[in-house]
Amino acid sequence: MGSSWKKIVLGDLLTSGDALLQTGPFGTALKAEEYTETGVPLISVREIREGVIEIESKTPRVDSTVTQRLPKFVLKSGDIIFARKGGIERNALITEREHGWFVGSDGIYLRLSDKYCSEYYSYVMRSPKVKKWLLKNCEGTTMPSLNQKILSRIPIFEPPLIEQRKVAKVLRAFDKKISLNNQINQTLEQMAQTLFKSWFVDFDPVIDNALDAGYPIPEVFETRVECRKAVRESADFKPLPDDVRELFPSEFEESELGWVPKGWGKGSLAEQVTLIGGGTPKRSNEEFWGGQIPWFSVKDAPSSSDVFVIDTDEKITELGLNGSSTKLLPLGTTIISARGTVGKLALVGCEMAMNQSCYGVQPKDQKSFSFNYFNLKHAIKTLQQNTHGAVFDTITKNTFDTVEAVIPPQIVLDAFESYSTVWLEKIKSNLTTSASLTKLRETLLPKLISGELRLDSPEVEQAKALVE
Numbered sequence: 001m002g003s004s005w006k007k008i009v010l011g012d013l014l015t016s017g018d019a020l021l022q023t024g025p026f027g028t029a030l031k032a033e034e035y036t037e038t039g040v041p042l043i044s045v046r047e048i049r050e051g052v053i054e055i056e057s058k059t060p061r062v063d064s065t066v067t068q069r070l071p072k073f074v075l076k077s078g079d080i081i082f083a084r085k086g087g088i089e090r091n092a093l094i095t096e097r098e099h100g101w102f103v104g105s106d107g108i109y110l111r112l113s114d115k116y117c118s119e120y121y122s123y124v125m126r127s128p129k130v131k132k133w134l135l136k137n138c139e140g141t142t143m144p145s146l147n148q149k150i151l152s153r154i155p156i157f158e159p160p161l162i163e164q165r166k167v168a169k170v171l172r173a174f175d176k177k178i179s180l181n182n183q184i185n186q187t188l189e190q191m192a193q194t195l196f197k198s199w200f201v202d203f204d205p206v207i208d209n210a211l212d213a214g215y216p217i218p219e220v221f222e223t224r225v226e227c228r229k230a231v232r233e234s235a236d237f238k239p240l241p242d243d244v245r246e247l248f249p250s251e252f253e254e255s256e257l258g259w260v261p262k263g264w265g266k267g268s269l270a271e272q273v274t275l276i277g278g279g280t281p282k283r284s285n286e287e288f289w290g291g292q293i294p295w296f297s298v299k300d301a302p303s304s305s306d307v308f309v310i311d312t313d314e315k316i317t318e319l320g321l322n323g324s325s326t327k328l329l330p331l332g333t334t335i336i337s338a339r340g341t342v343g344k345l346a347l348v349g350c351e352m353a354m355n356q357s358c359y360g361v362q363p364k365d366q367k368s369f370s371f372n373y374f375n376l377k378h379a380i381k382t383l384q385q386n387t388h389g390a391v392f393d394t395i396t397k398n399t400f401d402t403v404e405a406v407i408p409p410q411i412v413l414d415a416f417e418s419y420s421t422v423w424l425e426k427i428k429s430n431l432t433t434s435a436s437l438t439k440l441r442e443t444l445l446p447k448l449i450s451g452e453l454r455l456d457s458p459e460v461e462q463a464k465a466l467v468e
Helices: 010-016 064-069 118-125 128-137 161-200 204-213 219-233 318-322 369-385 397-401 410-450 458-467
Strands: 006-009 019-023 040-043 080-083 091-093 107-112 155-158 252-255 258-261 265-268 273-277 289-296 314-316 334-337 345-348 358-363 404-407
Touching: 006 010, 010 019, 080 118, 091 118, 107 118, 118 155, 118 161, 118 410, 128 410, 161 204, 161 369, 161 410, 161 458, 204 219, 219 258, 273 397, 289 318, 334 369, 345 369, 358 369, 369 410, 410 458
Parallel strands: none
Antiparallel strands: 006 155, 019 107, 080 091, 080 107, 252 258, 265 404, 273 358, 289 314, 334 345, 334 358
16 A cells, blocks of 8 residues: 555645645735734634644734735635744644635645645644654744745655545544544533532522522622523523522622622632642653653643643653652642643643642542632632732732632532532543544554555554544
8 A cells, every 4th residue: 555655745746736835924915003803813823733723812813905915825725734933843724614714924824736635634744753854854943933945845655645535534533533522521611610600609599599488689689680580481491409409598698708698608719728839850860750650730731621631741750759849639639820821720630740830729628629620710810810920920829818709518519519520520531532532543643644554454444433
């Protein structure tokens, strides 16, 4: 299979007219004053992730006057866009969703003719071998960068078009399964987040009990009361089981925090948690690094919907753990980044250590781990606003004293855990599955795109069965 594949460089396709490389517009062509809040997104290095495009609220946009004036910078479905500076090993395939968007100055896109399967070559460009080649052949040390000349020298195989499509189909099945897991995780995390807000921010069960009992409700809850009445009258309303509703009071009482459920405690976040510091084993000691113990830093923080961190880029040894101030964090601990990029959260999905720029946060009762995570997430903005430090924003132990909150009874916390833990465990299971699929895909990828592995081999057939 692979022995007959021709080995070429990307520049051969450029010479034959079967490919085009286009660098995004520089300041002389597109000025920052032309950015708009509406229109199509402008895609640069920040938006280019591992194979996909992710836009953010701060992603600039351009309107139709720009796209009409500069049509050669408009992206089409099937283009492969590279990060030109910074994360040069990242590139992504432009899909129908991004068709018509605009390439920024920090991007270069590759457009292939119909003689080639762009999806297949997007996998080629994300293969470990090509990533390594890009990092080795880029320009600059402080800020690695690419240009069209460098990209044209990328070595590639040229299998028949039918083989390109078959390989892309196999690899796409992995991505679809991983993407589905991500979507499920987003739904599950939102369910847990919604329940937390309903119980501990909006106090919906207390309002429901007060409405049923005919007790007065403070005016501050007037808007929420009207919302609850509408929800309770809807056809699809499902009330909490009676045994759960009975855990909540039917009245509110006034406190220094405002109106809160009657009988609930009040106190600082610091009173509800135990903080654990981290550390970094000496880099100069090779015996401290390259072990089996995950070592967390802020770059390992998961997206909010993934919640858990189940692996890290760097790992340390037992000697590194015992020879530094870092500590082994048990399952369920919430990690919060506390210096520089503050407020990133992660639930520990396996025992791990962490660096000194983070805190491990554990609930005082040692069992309300889900509540602890979402309680911290709710408090993030306040913690960020109350940071210290002249050079770097820093959350200190004193910062946790500045966050005042209600403290629900343990029986209510236990009830929340019984609901949320089921959802979070499913999230962790999906993450573990996706990690295994990603590892298998990365193992198959270089073998498939080089022709080393046949598509009808037992190894490929077994892998396909996992995602079908």
